[in-house]
């Protein structure tokens with residue numbers, strides 16, 4: 001049984017295909033480009049595209065991530081201007097998609113194209129216990145390859 005969250009469909013064109021997972025095992029819900037007419041994104045350009053939906057996760061133990069679609073990212077260089085979008089649980093506005101053409105050719109986005117995906121994830125909000133020193137760990141401050149290459 002799925003948990004349910006409140007969603008508003010802001011673009012009437014989406015009412016025919018309301019948000020839902022494409023397959024039983026899908027982690028992501030495809031987001032569509034709610035634009036009025038085709039939009040060509042020049043190489044290097046970034047455009048903010050409305051998704052036509054708003055969600056209210058309400059629970060601070062949830063967040064949503066906006067992620068690229070692998071086909072668009074790999075084949076066409078269409079990724080996100082913010083690399084990953086983070087939707088706060090108290091955000092009630094329209095989900096916006098920052099689309100970045102990191103490729104070398106113009107890309108035309110058509111109305112209602114699926115251009116990104118939304119993944120709902122659990123989140124832990126924690127308290128912050130201010131200390132002078134940490135209790136020592138085996139790693140300490142080692143990072144960035146400190147454990148070797150292979």
Ligand SMILES: O=c1ccn([C@H]2C[C@H](O)[C@@H](COP(=O)(O)OP(=O)(O)OP(=O)(O)O)O2)c(=O)[nH]1
Pocket residue numbers: 066082084085086087088089091094095096097098
């Ligand atoms: O790809 C995205 C990323 C964010 N948002 C919305 C939801 C999120 O809750 C809000 C704020 O995002 P974030 O905290 O990442 O941006 P900010 O630059 O820190 O803005 P703010 O000062 O409003 O928190 O913007 C989107 O619609 N799409």
Ligand SMILES: [Mg+2]
Pocket residue numbers: none
């Ligand atoms: Mg913020």
